[in-house]
Amino acid sequence: MAKINIYDTTMRDGSHAVSHSYTEEQVRAIAGGLDEAGVGFIELTHGDGLGGSSYNYGFSKVNELDLLRAARPVVKNAKLGILMIPGVGTIEDLEVCRETEIDAVRLATHCTEADVAIQHIKYAKKNGLFTVGFLMMVHMISAEELLEQAKIFDDLGVDYVNLADSSGHMLPHEVSEKVSTLVNGLSCPVGYHAHNNLALAMGNSIAAVEAGAQYVDVTCRGLGAGAGNCQGEVLASVLDMMGYETGIDIYKLQDVAEEIVEPLMHRPQTINTSSLMLGYAGVYSSFLLHAYKAAERFDLPARDILFELGKRKMVGGQEDMIVDVAYEMSQKR
Amino acid sequence: MEKVKVGIIGPGNIGTDLMFKILKSKNLEMKTMTGIVESEGLKRAKEMGFNVSTEGAKAVAEDPEIKIVFEATSAPAHLANAPILKEAGKICFDMTPAAVGPYVVPCVNLDELGDDVDDYNMVTCGGQATVPIVSAINAVADVEYAEIVASISSKSAGPGTRANIDEFTQTTAHALKVVGGADTSKAIIILNPAEPPVMMANTIYCRVKNKDEEAIKKSVDEMVKKIQAYVPGYSLRVPPIFDDDRVTVIAQVIGAGDFLPEYSGNLDIINCAAVGAAEIVAERILKGVR
Structure with missing residues (x-):
């Protein structure tokens, strides 16, 4: 069966849930644990991406560049990546951030505004980064409209296009439809990012995988904005049961979630x-x-x-x- | 009454809206619209009875009657045109991000800049909407850090803005310091595709050293009146609210609907600012003091 790439964003989307209070010690422990568990991609920035530390989104307790520097030496096999929203962060921010020797960058726009990220994607590709076009709030438009936007990224040669159900509003059949439309219409792979606001993060992620998604966003304990994201240690276990290859040692990932991430959570990740x-x-x-x-x-x-x-x-x-x-x-x- | 004759380089949306605004002006008289190729915009200007040309900056530079020029093209075009216009002795209002000349936000620093400037840069739409508020707060409370969020409708963000969105955030952030007086700054831009299109909203956050609530409210109020004198659609949706050392203000711009729709408040405010500044410069020319 196909290989599914688990993209961990505990230290990016999860940053929302701890009000951007990560410390160097915490990210070292999480990043080191994830790397050892065989997670292929580890994302770390302010929840609103590079340059997000602000009045509008909340100030980071520790500068994200210091956090990246702390994480870098312990990430030995995985790709260490960042997320940036053009309009919040700039190419100048990316340029400075590259000093921390990141491997991957995901450039996020609202689902109808892909063209604002063209210059940033070109920059990332030119500098040899694993580059992802990331569309947010994808519940707001149809599968066909989404495909048009995703093609803007695909034409630039991105490594994959990620669909984010940023509101956790989509139902499984909508996820299947959107993912399969993109899988069929793009030359690059497709990924999916869930939020658990309707308790569908796991179901939707499985629907995405079954529709052909090759990348799935997760966080330990589901730590993330709103009711959180798809819970990584659970998804890895479920995919293992389904016979998918993830390259992850599920016991080690369970331990990272239980022993490192859970103790630093500010509140249980429930659906209130x-x-x-x-x-x-x-x-x-x-x-x-x-x-x-x-x-x-x-x-x-x-x-x-x-x-x-x-x-x-x-x-x-x-x-x-x-x-x-x-x-x-x-x-x- | 005598008026100062003007030319516009760039017959696109911005240039055409400028033309409509100049028609309502007290001191400015529309004379020439110029582009580099035949276009709808040139056709429209011609039908309205103005001179048109496809010779670009040359057409206005070589006309001694034209004193004031609006450059509504692109940054590279203005970099090329600026020396030609300067040589010809024109006073230019630059709508592009070229920033050949100093930033001008009329209600804040036009007087300060004096009569020697011949190339005024209009910053950005977000800058015109937020720098005055930061300046008003800074005047009474000393702004340590200013942060703004400009949200505009997707429909009003043209290809130029989209292709270089960093230019908006960087230029706006710079102007918050240079013109607004903040020690440090940050600017964020958001495009919202909602239908019907959203009105341009601008949130201004300031971290202040001296939080005198009454003085801040009064200063912001007075500034809003000054802005409204040349941007009729400008209003506060949220007047100053205070949390610890943070002041938050939210301003809205409804476009005048001269040529562009009301939801293009972002394009309207930068055009209003340019015409507002040109109006004052023209008055000084007419009085013979400049």
Whole structure:
């Protein structure tokens, strides 16, 4: 059976869930553990990607370049990678980051805006990085529209195109349809990134693999924005049961999740009312903790704020609009 | 009443909207629209009764009647045109990111720049929308760090913006320091494809040294009035709110709908700023002081 590449983002998407508070000691332990367990790709940056440390998305406790430097020596076999959202980070940031000897970069745009990443993808390819085009909030457009956008990346020669269900809003049949449309229409492989807001992260990831996805994003314990991502140690075990080759020592990965990641979690990665609302209303998962803050600041239910953000079709990165919506709601009260 | 004659290089969306704005101007008179090939924009300008040319900058440089030129092309084109226009003694408003001349945000630094500048760079749309607020806060509270998030509708982001999105964040961040007065800065841009298209929104966060809430509110209020004098669609969606040493303001720009739709507030504000600045420069020319 085909080889499935597990792409770990515990130290990128998972960074949202710990409010970007990773320390050098923590990333050394996680990165070293993942590498030893045979995970092929390890991603590390602020949750909103390179340059994300800000008022809008929350400041990193430790500069992401220092974290990358700490992780680098312990990542011996895996590719150490970063994520960047053009508009938040720039080629200049990438240039500086390359000093940390990263191997891979994923360039993320909203699902309809792939062309804003063209210059960054060209730069990454030219500099010999494993380069991924990453489309966010893919629930918002049809499989055909998605294919058009993915082709922009494919034509640039990316190593694969990743589809992110950033709101955890998609149902398994939608995942199958979108992934298979891209698998059939692109020359490069396809990947999938789930959020567990509707408790479908595992089911959707399996649906993606069965539709031909060769890369799947995971995090240890599912640590991530909203209700978290697809739980890596579980997916590796399930894929093993299904007969897929992942190259992962599932016992070692279970130990990383239980002994290293779980103790540093700020809260259990459950589906509460607000994270359910992210999935239900189709809202960007990393809005969750910011919505809690705005709810407290303006004395409003977080659920109502999130629902309104969904109604207004806010996209990834628009954390500032949480305050906008909450302020307006508080004035109307 | 006598007016100052102007030429526009670049008959695209920006150039055409500028032309419509100049038609409403008190001190500026539209004379020539110039491009490098036949186009819809040139056809439109001709039908409206203006001179048109496909000879680019040359057509305005060689016309001694034209005193003020708007460059609505691209950064490389302006780098090539700037010496020609300078040689011909024109005063240029540069809509591109070329930044041959100093940044100008009319309500903040036009007066300060004095009468010697002959090439004004209009920064970015996000810069025009946010630098004044940072400057207003800095004036009374000393801004240590300014961060802005500009969100614009996907439809209003043209191929130029898309092909070089870093230029927007870098230029805007630079202007927040150089013109806005912040010690350090960051700029973020978001494209939102929602239908109907979203209005341009600009969130301004400032970390301040002296948090005097009343002084900040008053200073921001006064600045908003100054902006509204040349950008009628500018308003605050969220007035200054305070959390520890952070001030947050959210401003919206609804386009005037002169040529471009209302959701193109980003294009409207940079054009309003250029015409607003040109209006003042023209007044000084007419008074004989410049």
